[in-house]
Amino acid sequence: xSAFRWVCESTEGRARAGFLHTAHGVVPTPTFxxxxxxxxxxxxxxxxxxxxxxxxxxxxTYHLMLRPGAEKVRALGGLHRFMxxxxxxLTDSGGFQVxxxxxxxxxxxDGVTFASHIDGSKHRLTPERSTDIQHALDATITMCFDECPxxxxxxxxxxxxxxxxxxxAARSREAFARREGYGxxxxxxxxxxxxxxxxxxxxxxxxxxxxxxxxGLAVGEGQALMFATLDGTxxxxxxxxxxxxxxxxxxxxxxxxxxxxxxMFDCVMPTRAGRTARAYTERGTxxxxxxxxxxxxxxxxxxxxxxxxxxxxxxYLHHLFRANEMLGPMLLTWHNxxxxxxxxxxxxxxxxxxxxxxxxxxLRAGWASDDWTPDEMPYPDLPPVP
Amino acid sequence: xSAFRWVCESTEGRARAGFLHTAHGVVPTPTFxxxxxxxxxxxxxxxxxxxxxxxxxxxxTYHLMLRPGAEKVRALGGLHRFMxxxxxxLTDSGGFQVxxxxxxxxxxxDGVTFASHIDGSKHRLTPERSTDIQHALDATITMCFDECPxxxxxxxxxxxxxxxxxxxAARSREAFARREGYGxxxxxxxxxxxxxxxxxxxxxxxxxxxxxxxxGLAVGEGQALMFATLDGTxxxxxxxxxxxxxxxxxxxxxxxxxxxxxxMFDCVMPTRAGRTARAYTERGTxxxxxxxxxxxxxxxxxxxxxxxxxxxxxxYLHHLFRANEMLGPMLLTWHNxxxxxxxxxxxxxxxxxxxxxxxxxxLRAGWASDDWTPDEMPYPDLPPVP
Numbered sequence: 001x002s003a004f005r006w007v008c009e010s011t012e013g014r015a016r017a018g019f020l021h022t023a024h025g026v027v028p029t030p031t032f033x034x035x036x037x038x039x040x041x042x043x044x045x046x047x048x049x050x051x052x053x054x055x056x057x058x059x060x061t062y063h064l065m066l067r068p069g070a071e072k073v074r075a076l077g078g079l080h081r082f083m084x085x086x087x088x089x090l091t092d093s094g095g096f097q098v099x100x101x102x103x104x105x106x107x108x109x110d111g112v113t114f115a116s117h118i119d120g121s122k123h124r125l126t127p128e129r130s131t132d133i134q135h136a137l138d139a140t141i142t143m144c145f146d147e148c149p150x151x152x153x154x155x156x157x158x159x160x161x162x163x164x165x166x167x168x169a170a171r172s173r174e175a176f177a178r179r180e181g182y183g184x185x186x187x188x189x190x191x192x193x194x195x196x197x198x199x200x201x202x203x204x205x206x207x208x209x210x211x212x213x214x215x216g217l218a219v220g221e222g223q224a225l226m227f228a229t230l231d232g233t234x235x236x237x238x239x240x241x242x243x244x245x246x247x248x249x250x251x252x253x254x255x256x257x258x259x260x261x262x263x264m265f266d267c268v269m270p271t272r273a274g275r276t277a278r279a280y281t282e283r284g285t286x287x288x289x290x291x292x293x294x295x296x297x298x299x300x301x302x303x304x305x306x307x308x309x310x311x312x313x314x315x316y317l318h319h320l321f322r323a324n325e326m327l328g329p330m331l332l333t334w335h336n337x338x339x340x341x342x343x344x345x346x347x348x349x350x351x352x353x354x355x356x357x358x359x360x361x362x363l364r365a366g367w368a369s370d371d372w373t374p375d376e377m378p379y380p381d382l383p384p385v386p
Numbered sequence: 387x388s389a390f391r392w393v394c395e396s397t398e399g400r401a402r403a404g405f406l407h408t409a410h411g412v413v414p415t416p417t418f419x420x421x422x423x424x425x426x427x428x429x430x431x432x433x434x435x436x437x438x439x440x441x442x443x444x445x446x447t448y449h450l451m452l453r454p455g456a457e458k459v460r461a462l463g464g465l466h467r468f469m470x471x472x473x474x475x476l477t478d479s480g481g482f483q484v485x486x487x488x489x490x491x492x493x494x495x496d497g498v499t500f501a502s503h504i505d506g507s508k509h510r511l512t513p514e515r516s517t518d519i520q521h522a523l524d525a526t527i528t529m530c531f532d533e534c535p536x537x538x539x540x541x542x543x544x545x546x547x548x549x550x551x552x553x554x555a556a557r558s559r560e561a562f563a564r565r566e567g568y569g570x571x572x573x574x575x576x577x578x579x580x581x582x583x584x585x586x587x588x589x590x591x592x593x594x595x596x597x598x599x600x601x602g603l604a605v606g607e608g609q610a611l612m613f614a615t616l617d618g619t620x621x622x623x624x625x626x627x628x629x630x631x632x633x634x635x636x637x638x639x640x641x642x643x644x645x646x647x648x649x650m651f652d653c654v655m656p657t658r659a660g661r662t663a664r665a666y667t668e669r670g671t672x673x674x675x676x677x678x679x680x681x682x683x684x685x686x687x688x689x690x691x692x693x694x695x696x697x698x699x700x701x702y703l704h705h706l707f708r709a710n711e712m713l714g715p716m717l718l719t720w721h722n723x724x725x726x727x728x729x730x731x732x733x734x735x736x737x738x739x740x741x742x743x744x745x746x747x748x749l750r751a752g753w754a755s756d757d758w759t760p761d762e763m764p765y766p767d768l769p770p771v772p
Contacts, residue, residue, distance in 0.1 A: 040706060040713040045693060068680065068705045076683060076701050077768035084697040138771045294454065297462060307431060311470045315462050319454045320426060326712060327426045382463035385524045 023181025027055035062097035078138030088140035183210030274333030306338035409567025413441035448483035464524030513557035569596030660719030692724035
């Protein structure tokens, strides 16, 4: 077991390729973490998740504390054993989910009291309790318990919220049990106010964490403002530590954030889209419910090695969604996660090769272009049926 | 490609072990066919189906003619390519499903007119149309279009229905396109009336088919009457042809039917049970929603090599069903199909070894006994979580 650390392999501009060393293995970065909310990446077996090349997955403190409960997961051997994932696991702190409960939660300076969305039972999260839960889950990476307002919000509200999060960050750090190969990330807040973001970075680096996340973005501000915030924030963050942009995003968001120095991502988009018939490809997105796919014998993408693309055609996927068969979400989630991992591998390889600029241009041109032409992806010859 | 034929390897009493040779491969019998209603075995990838050892799967004419439509499946290369199953496929004729529509269907001597359960659209099935659809699907085994009443029913109704089915069987045979390695099965009807069953067997053998099914059972008559009907019917059926008991059943039903000379089965039980938290094991069934599984770190069964049993514990499966996660039905369907295939392999091996009687006794004792004891299946040591 080695120390928790991030090692830079190569840079191009502000973009970085590196390796994240943890107690549960080494993950090449930039990396995308599939979301395993409640101990499962929805509609996927862990073998399928592994087959996409994912190196680290995410779990949710809020969901797991309610069901099955943190102490149960501890008694069952921790989240790695429970969900059959031997690699590193990052758990969020529950802060973001609790804040999303709206009227169901009550915030004070010490923490948050809330009612479960499942059965209305009362629960409380504080920086100490959130950190303890993440220990019980045996998270490789523990996140600080924080608070963030939805944007847009008055500057005063963003400022007060950021400062509360920084006090909670110090308490989260105090509660964190240091172990070889495990780490804790602080979360930079401050909305789109660059001055507040800078103050937040200073507060967190004064405390000192194994990694730093950018929180409170992708909450309605739009891509341009998100990128501007990253432009003003990421360069202030420690160079030697991993940087994680929370809850982001589309393939285009990921590319732009890597160009701005981000190393880690998580998002429900590829999994949620997979359950709602939306496929990500090198040529943009496809809605498999659309009637134009009904007789299309081509794969989703000629460049994909997932089960959906190597064994089935668009017509079959269309049929599965029209018939409300579970295999539709299963195959399309698999495809989308495979696409996200392939995207990150390609971006990483381009950074190492010193060709991120060229690669990024080709990626964006692909997303903006039409579907593959018949020359690029011919319809296959079908075996005769009498 | 070889001729469609069933070859006997071994018998014990009336039970038979053999091989079914088809255009799409050889299947050891007795065999259980997973149900792929609408071009997918629910909650399973075809790789998962293959991993259980299944040799032949079933498709439904009624469901596939409505969605995506038989001509679409033909244009897409047939059902094998469509659902990624290279092995043999048996398709039912649609008769049973159409009869189940009740008020939505209207029967005449020529066929049945019915309204789709999906959108109410009008459709018609006749022996000729059902056979044509099964050709369009490229079924390895085509079933005769038949009609059967729910039991109990007046003898006159069962008799009239059987005779109509026999006239339809002759028309189905007339419409069947003979091809090397493909076969068509006639369906013995007659309820629990042994005289009518005998008449039905004679009518079908006079026509001549590649195989013979027993239909119209497991429709409410109970196991004892079902077995009595098999006792009076199966010995009359041709010895050199495969015998298929339609829509049956529990593990105990399968064992008893094999002992009475049946070679092939299909049933939604293992897949449907898997979606509703019910697991089949060598020690009877488990309901994974039951709270007693919440902290149980043992696998479902110590004898099972499925993904659920080799990677996960009962506590995790319980959690998945409580949290309504798709992975619960996915894993439990996999387990149940693996169990059914293992059951059939064990029964087949016992027939070949001349020990079916002993094996059957042990199977029945297992189903009747309590869960494995701690000595038989100890709780595993768990890795420490700080």
